[in-house]
Amino acid sequence: MEKEERNSCDDFLSWALPKMNMRRKGFKKVRKQVCKRIRRRMKELDLENYQEYRYYLHDNPQEWGVLDQMTRITISRFFRDKKAWMELGNNLLPPITEKANAYRRNVRCWSAGCASGEEPYSFTILWREKILPAFPDASLELLATDADSHLLKRARQACYGPGSLKEVPRKWKDKAFYRDDSVYCLRDPYCKMADFYQQDIRKEMPDGEFDIVFCKNLVAMYFKKELAVNIFKKISGKMRKGAYLFLGSHEEFPLDEVKNITEFDRGINIYRKE
Numbered sequence: 001m002e003k004e005e006r007n008s009c010d011d012f013l014s015w016a017l018p019k020m021n022m023r024r025k026g027f028k029k030v031r032k033q034v035c036k037r038i039r040r041r042m043k044e045l046d047l048e049n050y051q052e053y054r055y056y057l058h059d060n061p062q063e064w065g066v067l068d069q070m071t072r073i074t075i076s077r078f079f080r081d082k083k084a085w086m087e088l089g090n091n092l093l094p095p096i097t098e099k100a101n102a103y104r105r106n107v108r109c110w111s112a113g114c115a116s117g118e119e120p121y122s123f124t125i126l127w128r129e130k131i132l133p134a135f136p137d138a139s140l141e142l143l144a145t146d147a148d149s150h151l152l153k154r155a156r157q158a159c160y161g162p163g164s165l166k167e168v169p170r171k172w173k174d175k176a177f178y179r180d181d182s183v184y185c186l187r188d189p190y191c192k193m194a195d196f197y198q199q200d201i202r203k204e205m206p207d208g209e210f211d212i213v214f215c216k217n218l219v220a221m222y223f224k225k226e227l228a229v230n231i232f233k234k235i236s237g238k239m240r241k242g243a244y245l246f247l248g249s250h251e252e253f254p255l256d257e258v259k260n261i262t263e264f265d266r267g268i269n270i271y272r273k274e
Ligand SMILES: C[S@@+](CC[C@H](N)C(=O)[O-])C[C@H]1O[C@@H](n2cnc3c(N)ncnc32)[C@H](O)[C@@H]1O
Pocket: 072, 073, 074, 075, 076, 077, 080, 112, 113, 114, 115, 116, 118, 119, 145, 146, 147, 148, 151, 199, 200, 201, 202, 215, 216, 217, 218, 248
């Protein structure tokens, strides 16, 4: 029965994801999570099987929006891909900050697909603990966007289970978080530096140009190539000359299709705008 269920969900995903401009391969490791949500939804709708859900989608096109939400993978953690964060703090951010200071402007950072805030808050921790001591006059504008309003609500609450904090250096963890029962909550000065907005990256992006863009485990992982290329071209338009783009460790940037972006460090998936 279990095998049968797995096959039918796989068949359903193979049918539905391409129609949504999604990349089937990206869901390989997380299909269980998506299938569970779909099963729950089918139960809510009193549908017996995936075939009935297909008919339901056909008769109720607005259901594609619900399915779209069910495909959002929400896994994240602080300082995910730590080597890239260390490169950022040690070697990339200091010259960017120096230049921004010289032009009397903010360093601008955008975390796209920010989940519950783990990524933008990793940045605020890095900024306060590593950059500000060396550049006390520097100022930061940090925008974090996600399509999911529930995740953004959690991001604003800024409390996390211990598993999310495993890669936060001990010294920073003690300084930046306080314990509240079983969770760790980020202290105000670290939270206040990030502004969260609900945005679907397929439809809109924040205004202005950025020095650092995180687009990790989202566009290259889950969207079909054509859509991904389209979005990356727009992201490139949002990057200042010399700005850096961070992707997830299993993602690949379509270098052939997007001009002006080059590989900065393939090993840790950092790209640069020429
Ligand atoms: C796997 S998480 C990655 C979180 C974080 N960037 C990281 O790498 O740890 C993907 C995030 O992208 C968000 N997302 C999915 N589709 C999106 C879309 N079309 N526009 C904006 N965010 C989206 C999800 O809600 C989720 O928070």
